[in-house]
Amino acid sequence: MTLDRGPVPEQGWDKGPVPLSRKENGMFVYNKGYIVDSAILVAHYSGFPYVCKKKGDLNMTKVGILVGSLRKESFSKKIAENVAELFPEGYETEFVNIGDIPLYNQDFDDENNVPEEIATFRYKMKQIDAVLFVTPEYNRSIPAVLKNAVDAGSRPKSESVWNGKPAAIISQSPGNLSGFGANHHLRQSLVSLNMPVLQQPEAYLANSAALLDENGIISNEGTIQFLQLFVDAFVALMEKYKG
Ligand SMILES: Cc1cc2nc3c(=O)[nH]c(=O)nc-3n(C[C@H](O)[C@H](O)[C@H](O)COP(=O)(O)O)c2cc1C
Structure with missing residues (x-):
């Protein structure tokens, strides 16, 4: 693994430890480090923490899937897994867990006492270039767990993890409604968070259970074609916003 030295990590990452002792290119010796994901590790070099990235991953566009x-047995999750397969070369998808983010309380930031799970989530999302949301509808809106993640990532305002990142939304429902309400409530928040959201095609999947076989695979040709069209349009949006 070739490593690049990056910026000092944000609060919340100095934990572990995973013992590491390696010399790379005769340059770095890590005494201990913390593997954050397959592409990033936080290592200590001469007592100072550094974020290190795998070189090969630097040119990849990272799409976080929430x-x-x-x-x-979530249908949303299964649909998301099918959609993740449709991204082209140069795009890496990563499912970001939002289930252990504590209920957001503004005091966390006001009192500089941000729970580790929120700091971790923010850090992960900072590494992400674009976001795909796949969600059901709860009572004509988005589930609280997703809104909580959106809120937790949005503060401190000047460091919002969402700012400027292209996004796309797929809503689904096992019934006929297809999550239209959730889709548009989420859009409303993303506009305020300055995320350019894919406009067309819109993705509202009705009767989602029937789309998935017993292995969680979508086999209906028309649906696959539509989802590929959706991903292609999202890729075009991401290309447009590449810095
Ligand atoms: C609290 C709650 C509220 C729901 N509200 C809606 C709704 O407004 N519209 C709808 O189409 N389905 C609604 N449903 C049904 C969900 O669409 C269904 O449970 C779906 O499977 C959830 O998505 P998942 O399979 O990804 O968990 C609701 C389910 C729950 C648990």
């Missing part, structure tokens, strides 16, 4: 349901 699922608005924590249910084990």
